[in-house]
Amino acid sequence: MRSSNFGVAMFLAAFSFSAAHADQGAQSGSNAPAYGTYGFDEGGMDRDARPGEDFSRYANGNWEARTPIPEDKASFGMINVLEDLSRERTREILDAARKDPSNKIGAAYSSYMDGGAVEAAGLKPITPWLRQIRDLRNKAGLATLMAKANRDGVAGPFRLYIGQDDKNPDIYILKLSQGGLGLPDRDYYLDQSDKMAAIRTAYRAHLAHMVTLIGEPDADSRADALMAFETEIAKLHWSRVQSRDVDKVYNKTTLAKLMADAPGFDFAAYFAAIGIKPADMIVAQPSAIAGEAALIANTPLRVLKDALLVRSVHAYADFLPDRIGEEDFAFYGTILAGTPMRLERWKRGIDFLKGALGEEVGKAYVAQYFPQETKAAMDELVQNVIAAMGRRIDRLTWMSDAAKIRARRKLAAFTAKIGYPDRWRDYSGLRIKANDLFGNALRASQFAFDYLVGKLGKPIYRWEWGMTPMEINAYANFGKVEIVFPAAILQPPFFDPHADPAVNYGAIGAVIGHEISHHFDDQGSKYDETGKLNQWWSEADVAAFKALSGRLVEQFDRYEPFSGVHVKGAMTLGENIGDLAGLAVALDAYHASLGDKPAPVINGKTGDQRFFLGWAQVWRIKYREAALRQRLVTDSHSPAEYRTSTVRNFDEWYAAFNPEPSEKLYLPPKDRVKIW
Incomplete structure (x- = not known):
């Protein structure tokens, strides 16, 4: 849509x-x-x-x-x-729903509100997934792992969507667009103003903190590598003005043509892991997709794995212990948006229910x-x-x-x-x-x-x-x-x-x-x-x-x-x-x-x-x-x-x-x- x-x-x-x-x-x-x-x-x-x-x-x-x-x-x-x-109104609805053990929205809200259980569990819930990323030994399995991450709500280098075909609005079609940035826009990486430079410095420190929080060594050097990787992605991205032009982003292609135009990433394995074999698709920003595929091919596996690790913890920060959530908010909430205080737990719980x-x-x-x-x-x-x-x-x-x-x-x-x-x-x-x-x-x-x-x-x-x-x-x-x-x-x-x-x-x-x-x-x-x-x-x-x-x-x-x-x-x-x-x-x-x-x-x-x-x-x-x-x-x-x-x-x-x-x-x- x-x-x-x-x-x-x-x-x-x-x-x-x-x-x-x-x-x-x-x-x-x-x-x-x-x-x-x-x-x-x-x-x-x-x-x-x-x-x-x-x-x-x-x-x-x-x-x-x-x-x-x-x-x-x-x-x-x-x-x-x-x-x-x-x-406030939704809170009243959910508080009432919690009294009925069979009520799905009440049960979901109860799970969010039990902060003690979340703290007690620590990183155990996400550890099996982080282990899958850590255990990846070569790029042959990367596309399949990225597909699984996509299904689990973890952002990757490409964004996938199923929507109406703009030129045939009676059918759904697969749509692929650029992704892979941890900062809000390409300009955050490329703008040389003092304000943007300060945000980049803070972001690099945030990446190092996240790497440390999940128990990984060499946080500083790995954060530097991630920052360099994302900067290269930003150079490939289309601007927001370019990307809002519906004619320019309507680029219909086939899987075979996509793989020929964007070698370096196994799109066939990626889509197969999702469970689809698209006859055709819309690629929003072809040059960016091709550039990212080539960049993935030339980037060390460790950096690609680190990107998945950090994106995974970011995606689930609100469902993990506060040391993760607070660090995530400290950057995205306070540094980027200037917000001094994180939402109270019940408010975050309401937002979770609205999404789930x-x-x-x-x-x-x-x-x-x-x-x-x-x-x-x-x-x-x-x-x-x-x-x-x-x-x-x-x-x-x-x-x-x-x-x-x-x-x-x-x-x-x-x-x-x-x-x-x-x-x-x-x-x-x-x-x-x-x-x-x-x-x-x-x-x-x-x-x-x-x-x-x-x-x-x-x-x-x-x-x-x-x-x-x-x-x-x-x-x-x-x-x-x-x-x-x-x-x-x-x-x-x-x-x-x-x-x-x-x-x-x-x-x-x-x-x-x-x-x-x-x-x-x-x-x-x-x-x-x-x-x-x-x-x-x-x-x-x-x-x-x-x-x-x-x-x-x-x-x-x-x-x-x-x-x-x-x-x-x-x-x-x-x-x-x-x-x-x-x-x-x-x-x-x-x-x-x-x-x-x-x-x-x-x-x-x-x-x-x-x-x-x-x-x-x-x-x-x-x-x-x-x-x-x-x-x-x-x-x-x-x-x-x-x-x-x-x-x-x-x-x-x-x-x-x-x-x-x-x-x-x-x-x-x-x-x-x-x-x-």
Whole structure:
């Protein structure tokens, strides 16, 4: 599945209200909105700020000034308030489930919560696997061992996935892409700035610590060799901008051709060990795959084994003694993201359950916390925003009439999934034991992998979801022509049935528009109404769209969160188009919802003012510096401040807030980017 999400990784911020307060309002049956008098928390505004100078500060400045980032978070914002609430609710479900010995989710949670048993077991649970790696005597068995690692959830030099064939979306196909890095991106190895050099030094020390913790000698020299190996891999990797181009990453080939093009690694043995013999496959980054295969052939076996050892301990760090987990967190949590404190055990346990038995937990979650009234109201909102998108398509001046007809067909083909799946995953084949955390985690990885591989040769699972109902997120799936909104995001401040419609349209309405527009962004637009990668625009349509989206790239390239460090407009383009189009479509839908009546003025604020404030409110986020720096390298979403500032492209925002031409956000009409 190729999906593009609204950006859960981007939102980590908190409200001035507590999560408990928000939950109480939602559950009490009160007709009052959860926030403020109409759905927006005016107490979080900085009224001394000028909207045209800094709209984010104007809408959110006081909230930011008085809201600390919790010690266990890299950033904090509205998504986190709902994320914490979702965890608390899930905890109640799992605590109750633990009382029934036959309850699978209760048993899995019990195994996680028994930290004493984990400490007592030490490294014994993972030792048989580490021994297999240590006992490998030659490269002849390497491919088979890497396949086993892949099934067990241990990352290797290649990433394997089973998904829709982009050019034949009715069938599943094997997909292979680049991997093999322990740092988040190739830039961490190749960027010569002082900041990146310091991270590399810390990473090399982390590798040495991990080697020592599993009882291996010569930690320093082995860490140096691993660092050198990964640096060579990084040199081969495609950039994120290259890898997000769906045309460039669609490279269909056969196993025989792959082995001829990428000698040095026994792909036939690798796939055989997985239990498949693919007739054909998609190779995302052919030069990187070929380069990594050659690198493996020329790298000493000991280094390749050490890479597997370290990746294995990293993959299972949360299921091993704290000396492993704390070291893993010290690097990935604190150094990379700036987070001072590891999540409490029960919170990590919730996250484990979401990954291992997500829909089994989700079934209980939606039964308690997602009323049908919310689903019905959301369905109506979605249809209103889809209709608004259709009207905007009809009015476009840059798109040809032929493309408009196809665009309308695609819009009519949309499936909107709201709240939870119509068909739940069956976990009956997953064996869970209340006293075996490591075994549960291992079996869950194997179960998920076998489920994935088992799709080959079967009809597309069109009922399947890519997120659990507990996720605070949303996504678009190009191949299925669908937009998906899990239950947990359909709460204040994103959606509140008691809030002013202007705020709802500015918040969840813009999220809906965002996901709809992904199907028409610089990549999603390449898929037709059947979900097939099939360019349906004329060359003139494509050229006109590129000219408009290129202006958006330039706009975001100018944003500079740190001196000399800019937002990457090309990398974040899809999400920036989503925000721009999402707001435009949602604003149209809001205006249509008023009929021919003027919007009421509430607390001295017009409907359009409340709409844009509703958008800004969901972007109340504070970042730790390290976390923000990491996101600028790895995240396809722009930082929250700049997502909020998308309003500067809207004539309606200028009419609502009257920014001065001398102010920072002001754009002359000719410079305001309008696509959809």
